[in-house]
Amino acid sequence: MVMKNPKLARVAQGARLELVPLQVVVPVVSTIIALGIGLVIIAATGASVVEAIEAFWDGMAGSDFNIGASINRAISLALVGLGFIFASRANLTNVGGEGQIAMGGMFATAAALHGAGGLPLGLAFIVPLAVGTLAGAVWGGLAGVLKAARGTNEVISTLLLSFIALPLVYWSVESFHLLRKPISDVSSLPESAEIPDSTKLPLLFPDNGSPLHIGLLIAAIAVVVVWLVLRHSSLGLRLRAVGLNAMASRRAGMRTSFYVILAMTVSGGLGGLGGAIMILGQQFYLTSDFSSGYGFDGLVVGLLSRGSAVGVVIGALLFGFLRSGSINMEISAQVPSAVVLICQGLIVIIIAGSAILTNRKVTR
Amino acid sequence: MAVLELSGLTKRFGAFTALDDISLQIERGEVHCLLGENGAGKSTLCNLVFGVHRPDAGTMTLGGEPFHPRGPAEALQRGVVMVHQHFSLVPNMSVAENLMLGRASAVLKPQDIIVRMEQLAAEYGLEIDPEARIEDLSVGERQRVEIIKCLLGDPQLLVLDEPTAVLQPDEIDALLAICRQVALRGKSVILVTHKLGEISRVADRTTVLRQGRIIETVAMEGADIRSLVRSMVGRDVQSAGSVLAAAVDIEGKTPVKPSGDAGPASPGEAVLEISDLVYRDPHGVPRLDGLSLTVGTGEIVGIAGVEGNGQTELGLILAGLAAPSAGAIVVGGTSVGGCSPQEITDAGVGIVPEDRHAVACIKELSVAENLFLGAIGKFSRFGLLDKSARRKAAEAMMRDFDVRASSPDVSMASLSGGNQQKAVLARELSLDPLVFLLAAQPTRGLDVGAIEAVYNRIRAARDDGLGVLLISSELEELMAVSDRIAVIYRGKLVGELAAGSFSREAIGAMMSGHAHV
Incomplete structure (x- = not known):
């Protein structure tokens, strides 16, 4: 790793001294570059750029409803992103957010449809949330157990567990004895029945038509708790120690397997909670593809945040709004929403590339 | 040309x-x-x-x-x-x-x-x-x-x-x-x-x-x-004392103990008793083959040997990072063979591991975090860390052990090897209870000044009544510090020399498996 350009070397030097500004500057600049490229692509498709931008803006924040929907999207992304940074504190890479969302959503639906609906005192939605969290935790914890017991790489196991979880959801909505609703007419899709109203998450502003629900509060609490645990708790330090050097941690008396499993369990649980909130807060019934890439977007949010809970919030909001905008852009301006996916990909590549600049280590 | x-x-x-x-x-x-x-x-x-x-x-x-x-x-x-x-x-x-x-x-x-x-x-x-x-x-x-x-x-x-x-x-x-x-x-x-x-x-x-x-x-x-x-x-050679001669291996000069050293304390009862220790690696190759050894209180026992004759495995087993295949290890009356690192620490064993970067410390963490790596819970209230109390305790420890760093919050990696090792010694020698210290290759990669400090710490620990096992591949080091030297060859101790009868040639011959004493 030889620094060829002395000017670059000085920039990197400065970066080490003032880490915070560069950590903010890099994502912002890369987002702007990526959106600029996106505009070029839109122009290249022959659509009107102005029309596309208008549709995009309208979809993101054109009305109270759209803002609420964007933030609701951000909530699940933020929870998956928090899960990602929790695991990565222990140097574990949980790329199975999609599967954990799927498990969380599926079990939350099951709980809401079978029994939770009649519970009093808000338990009607709290119980399905808890069940969904638990399901995600088991799915993530499984990867932790495999890692601790057999040394299985968690990137592979969480990814493959996702490939198991998604067909499980498909199976559950295809099978009448599982979650599929009875066929009432020929156009009945393979999906679950709608969950009872009592199990839907209460809205924060029921009067102005915004779909924003209390998932926002849950996510806010999760952000604070994850921040506290990772930055200021003895657990966070232990996770970090185990992740950095398992041998030294073991010598210092830590049960490294326990912390590996714990980190993956909590990480998966946050993903499961995200999935449960998607069903209980917005979608209200389970479809085979309800997770629709939120797990992977959440993973990207976690990556971009570079381990910071605040970064997760910013990234989740960015991606939540981008997603809303892209959906509307496709509907109103006939611009493929894939353009936004391309932009998201570019953002990731640019930020990951610039990490070389900010993370450059002194080697002798 | x-x-x-x-x-x-x-x-x-x-x-x-x-x-x-x-x-x-x-x-x-x-x-x-x-x-x-x-x-x-x-x-x-x-x-x-x-x-x-x-x-x-x-x-x-x-x-x-x-x-x-x-x-x-x-x-x-x-x-x-x-x-x-x-x-x-x-x-x-x-x-x-x-x-x-x-x-x-x-x-x-x-x-x-x-x-x-x-x-x-x-x-x-x-x-x-x-x-x-x-x-x-x-x-x-x-x-x-x-x-x-x-x-x-x-x-x-x-x-x-x-x-x-x-x-x-x-x-x-x-x-x-x-x-x-x-x-x-x-x-x-x-x-x-x-x-x-x-x-x-x-x-x-x-x-x-x-x-x-x-x-x-x-x-x-x-x-x-x-x-x-x-x-x-x-700087001038004299200031570094005889330790320097040992460190740089000046031909023909067998180091003498510095004046002011009280000399070997008379060893008391056994604090470490290893009997018939056997360790087979995952391929079934015996790395330790019936090793028996006793270390008494107030005694430094050196283990000499060419690298790869079982010293590393002995160090790992004593640290609880490898489980012996057979044999017993008793520290101060407690059997610790095959116990977890925590149980071994609780029995009063301090370990200065051979591999400083892989085992002794986590170089990405701060000095304070490393000093209390085994006692993270000590500075924690309701699960949250009390960083200022930890910093204070770390500062005191750094002062006592002359660990030079601009602050307890700088990363361990930014310290020189000598200061890293002093921090490791500080942590291990501050354990309570503490009856036995293993120092494996404690001066490897250190500069002359730090080597001197490490020797002084080890001697001071001995004078405080600890039993010390010193594993080293530097013969001069063993001869300068040990009260007794045992030679390991192919997983067994093949000979032992008491203080005063150390001879480079005799130890060298035993190390290569050519002679028994």
Whole structure:
């Protein structure tokens, strides 16, 4: 790793001294570059750029409803992103957010449809949330157990567990004895029945038509708790120690397997909670593809945040709004929403590339 | 005539200047030693010559032609070869197969290699069985294979990076003889070392590096070893006391204990009793083969041996990082064989592990975090860390143990090796209860001042009544510090010498398995 350009070397030097500004500057600049490229692509498709931008803006924040929907999207992304940074504190890479969302959503639906609906005192939605969290935790914890017991790489196991979880959801909505609703007419899709109203998450502003629900509060609490645990708790330090050097941690008396499993369990649980909130807060019934890439977007949010809970919030909001905008852009301006996916990909590549600049280590 | 000429060579890593304006000529047919403490820039210089790094400024010429290798491949092509401290051999292949690697064209010709090996054996005395598998060879023999690999292509310049660190005394002699042979045949040798004894035996000229600069280059004929030491450490030899002599291995000077040392305390009851310890590695190879040993209170027992004879495994088992296959370990009446590291710590065992970076500390964490790595819960209320209390405790500990860092919050990686080791000692010696300390290779890679501090700590621990087991591959170190030396060979103790009867020759013979006492 030889620094060829002395000017670059000085920039990197400065970066080490003032880490915070560069950590903010890099994502912002890369987002702007990526959106600029996106505009070029839109122009290249022959659509009107102005029309596309208008549709995009309208979809993101054109009305109270759209803002609420964007933030609701951000909530699940933020929870998956928090899960990602929790695991990565222990140097574990949980790329199975999609599967954990799927498990969380599926079990939350099951709980809401079978029994939770009649519970009093808000338990009607709290119980399905808890069940969904638990399901995600088991799915993530499984990867932790495999890692601790057999040394299985968690990137592979969480990814493959996702490939198991998604067909499980498909199976559950295809099978009448599982979650599929009875066929009432020929156009009945393979999906679950709608969950009872009592199990839907209460809205924060029921009067102005915004779909924003209390998932926002849950996510806010999760952000604070994850921040506290990772930055200021003895657990966070232990996770970090185990992740950095398992041998030294073991010598210092830590049960490294326990912390590996714990980190993956909590990480998966946050993903499961995200999935449960998607069903209980917005979608209200389970479809085979309800997770629709939120797990992977959440993973990207976690990556971009570079381990910071605040970064997760910013990234989740960015991606939540981008997603809303892209959906509307496709509907109103006939611009493929894939353009936004391309932009998201570019953002990731640019930020990951610039990490070389900010993370450059002194080697002798 | 100069084979290699360096002028104005500078290499920086970030803000750190590893080499500063180095100008040096390596003559044809000379053995040129690079002498310096750790971090002086010796390895960086080698890596520049071998093309691993590229200089930020300055020029190199090789045989009169400009020489700016863009990588080791280009250096090799130009006739510069290097033996690294870590060998690059495939363990489960034969010597001849290893030699063919990297120079194999489409058709392998094992016969050619064997013929060439016979030539080299005749020329340099580099004899080795071409059919032997690498994993069956000793460290010294493996190094010989590396050297043969280098000489196959008839190079101009051979670079050896601290080649003697892993060898036993008679192997060192053989290696130095080979260096002379290579030089006699008109090739040049750069030999990196921090042992003065070797330099006076082999070098034509020596260049002393300190903090990235050349302090002096001297012809060895009639050179004053003491003045070289002074150049190397940058202060007077006397100030470092006898420890220095041990550290740099000055020929013929057996170190004496410094005055003021109370001498060995009379050992009391046993704190560590190991009986018939057996350890088989995952392949079923016995690494420890019925080892029995007792360490009493107030006693430093040294374990001497060539590396790879079971010392590492003994250290891991005592630390709780490997489970013995058979045998018993008792510390202060508690059986700890096969117990977890936490249980071993609770029994009063402090461990200074052999591998500082892999086991002793986490270099990315701060000094304070490392000082209390085993006691994270001590500074935690309702699960949240009380960082200011921890910082205060860390500051006190750093003061007591002279750990020099600008603050307890800087990363462990930013400390010098000596200060890292002092921090590890601080942590382990602050354990409560504490009855026994294992110090495995405690001064490896440290500079002279830090070595002295480590010895003093170990002696002080002994004087406080601790039993200390010192595992070291440095004979001089063991003789300077131990009250009793046991020699390990192939997983067994083969002999023991009491204080006052230490003899380099006797220990050396036992280390190579030639004699029993």
